[in-house]
Amino acid sequence: MTDDSSAPPRLPLVPRFLDQGYRDDQVRARREWVEQTTGASLPLVGACGIPTEEMRGNIENPIGTIQMPLAVAGPLVVHGEHADGTFYVPFATTEGALVRSYERGMVLLSRAGGVTTRVLVDENVVCPTFLFGDVAEAAAFVRELPSHLDALRAEAESTTRHGKLLRVEARPSGRSVIVTFHYFTADAQGMNMIVKATEKAARWLVEHTVARGYRTFSGMSSEKRASGYLLEGVKGKTVVAGARIPAALLQAYMRISPRDMVALWHDVVIGHLQANAVGFNAHYANGLTAMFIALGQDVANVANAAVGITDYELTPDGDLYASVTLPSLTVATVGGGTGLGTSRECLSMIGCVGAGHARKLAEIVAASLLAGELSMAGAIGSGEFVDAHETYGRNRPTSTP
Numbered sequence: 001m002t003d004d005s006s007a008p009p010r011l012p013l014v015p016r017f018l019d020q021g022y023r024d025d026q027v028r029a030r031r032e033w034v035e036q037t038t039g040a041s042l043p044l045v046g047a048c049g050i051p052t053e054e055m056r057g058n059i060e061n062p063i064g065t066i067q068m069p070l071a072v073a074g075p076l077v078v079h080g081e082h083a084d085g086t087f088y089v090p091f092a093t094t095e096g097a098l099v100r101s102y103e104r105g106m107v108l109l110s111r112a113g114g115v116t117t118r119v120l121v122d123e124n125v126v127c128p129t130f131l132f133g134d135v136a137e138a139a140a141f142v143r144e145l146p147s148h149l150d151a152l153r154a155e156a157e158s159t160t161r162h163g164k165l166l167r168v169e170a171r172p173s174g175r176s177v178i179v180t181f182h183y184f185t186a187d188a189q190g191m192n193m194i195v196k197a198t199e200k201a202a203r204w205l206v207e208h209t210v211a212r213g214y215r216t217f218s219g220m221s222s223e224k225r226a227s228g229y230l231l232e233g234v235k236g237k238t239v240v241a242g243a244r245i246p247a248a249l250l251q252a253y254m255r256i257s258p259r260d261m262v263a264l265w266h267d268v269v270i271g272h273l274q275a276n277a278v279g280f281n282a283h284y285a286n287g288l289t290a291m292f293i294a295l296g297q298d299v300a301n302v303a304n305a306a307v308g309i310t311d312y313e314l315t316p317d318g319d320l321y322a323s324v325t326l327p328s329l330t331v332a333t334v335g336g337g338t339g340l341g342t343s344r345e346c347l348s349m350i351g352c353v354g355a356g357h358a359r360k361l362a363e364i365v366a367a368s369l370l371a372g373e374l375s376m377a378g379a380i381g382s383g384e385f386v387d388a389h390e391t392y393g394r395n396r397p398t399s400t401p
Helices: 024-038 043-047 098-111 135-157 191-208 228-232 247-254 258-274 284-294 299-305 341-349 358-381 385-394
Strands: 070-080 084-092 115-126 129-131 164-173 176-184 213-215 236-245 309-314 320-329
Touching: 024 043, 070 098, 070 341, 070 358, 084 098, 084 284, 084 341, 084 358, 098 236, 098 247, 098 284, 098 358, 115 191, 115 358, 129 191, 135 164, 135 176, 135 191, 176 191, 191 213, 228 320, 236 247, 236 299, 236 358, 247 258, 247 358, 258 309, 258 320, 258 358, 284 299, 284 341, 284 358, 299 320, 309 358, 320 358
Parallel strands: 070 115
Antiparallel strands: 070 084, 115 176, 115 236, 129 176, 129 213, 164 176, 236 320, 309 320
């Protein structure tokens, strides 16, 4: 008799016919199999607020949809080159006190005259590694690469109607070279689009230069992970947002003076330096995640989008100038999940549905993050941070004070 006690346990396999298909009946059969196999009951998942056929290309093995609380914060007055007006911004979150905090900052900024926003850079990158026999070959490749730009642009852009290759940059390391391909991706996040374009260009380089091969991803692009490279403004949109806040308004809304706010900022910068943090901000990730979920963005891009710098300055007349700089904000208004169900509805709330609106969305997001930064700093500086969470979050209040 064979002792098979060490063999892995046999697990129920998803029936082959459940591995594919987006029709209602196929999604229902898959969900029923999950219920039978796990013992879970999934009536709300099965309510399915998105037509199942529309999920194709966004998810595999669908069984339904999930629900999250959705809130609105505002008014937020924005003076941008693309977003100009008063906005009410959607947030999807389960963190109590978050929306109230952002709204408090938005009202303060609006009463102060609004937020000035600008998009300075708009591009995305792919950074493949090219392989060579020795450092001499690698150096020769680096020197001749600029002469191939026109050919690379033709190869890359033959794969896409919207992506445009802007430039290439070489970074040698021993006998390998990382080449950064910089693209304009219009209103899409565009990563899949530009990876396909880069593959075509990389194959051309292997065929026409001394390069012996390539690996599509070097890791330098910092897609969905934080790095110092993002501070250069290489992934998505570089956006700045700033506002002058009179001392009296800051005291009325945040119960802190501009001088104390700047002192708090100074102390927290020291903590960031001690932690070896990349960038400086209070909680960009909070607002980004809630807005990304509501607006159908690729939520994992919060990892790179949250790398940025918040700054507080005391003006000569004693007011506060507050600003945020987001070097690599990745947002889109076409593609991905932006056209699905509630995502499209939430984009419509801020006038950002479809082509021509990605930079507008970037400016609204930046202004919203400035509001959140001010509110959190005010809560910490005034000693109200814990009480705010007790009131609006942790204890599930039955009424709003």
